[in-house]
Amino acid sequence: MSSNPTPCPSEPETEPRSLRIEDWLTVIVMALLALITFANVLVRYFTNSSFAWTEEISVFLMIALALIAGSAAVARDQHIRIEYFAEGGSAQRRKRLALLGAATVALLFGVIAVLSVRVVWDDYRFGETSPGIGVPQWWYSIWLPVFSALITARAVGLFMRRIKAKDADDADVNEPGVSA
Template identity: 80%
Template sequence: MDSTTSAPATPPVPSPEEPRSLRLEDWLTVLIMALLALITFANVIVRYFTDSSFAWTEEISVFLMIALALVAGSAAVARDQHIRIEFFCQSGTALRRRRLAQLGALSVALLFGLIAVLSVRVVWDDYRFGETSPGIGVPQWWYSIWLPVLSTLIAARALGVLVRRTRETPGEAASPAGGHQP
């Protein structure tokens, strides 16, 4: 390598407080993205050669995109990288930043806990009434069961962030990247 080219980038080092179990979300993201690419590629190939398409690909792709959004949301919450207004989160004392981080984590946990509880009713109704999906006619609860499951995962991740922020000493300030300010 000459002096004009840069060295290869090193992989990011996880924060010491980042949960090791985040590998679950990372692997689910990879798996879902691979399935989406495979399904879409297969549909394009079939459409190119036969002038028709697989009817089921759109329904499966929509489900996978929703699952991907929830899995990625869980990873963002666990890494404390969810959406916030930086003006309020970065200004003020360390105690204020800590309290805002705790309030944010608690709010996310309550919201997704509520979504999980209420969506169980949706799953039960889909099962009880024998609802089927519009595209391929499989039981609708096969899709809807993942909303309470993944919402519970997000709520649990938010509670983990709340616990980590509560255990911080008052002089430590939570940064938006999930680590501590230098």
């Protein structure tokens, strides 16, 4: 008995190999969060004070983690959707909704990437510093357009895989001599 179920025809046939990037970044960020939190707990326990910088770094890492995981979810086609609508109806309707979903995610994060560049530029230009440790704010904000562009690229890749799967399904249906 195989533990791998046969993929549904509406699902992309394979996930990108380059997802290792997101997977490793997730591991690294989670490890950093655990180490920072553990170090802060130890310092609080033994000295009754805490590292002030840990909260600022932890918040940044959690936001980065959410964006990295969002990129992996989009690439794996596991992003948030309303299953009642996404999985209901005919196969053609499901394929069209899958294409619409991928295109919408690509558009949304493309816009976020473009607009957040202005935020980074303003942080740099005005010399904004972080409230906790006083480092330049753009050190944190630069990652929003980077990760948003990554999510956009993943959504475009999902859209292209869906188009290829749709074309392959259409070719199978239109091919003479093939019974459905």
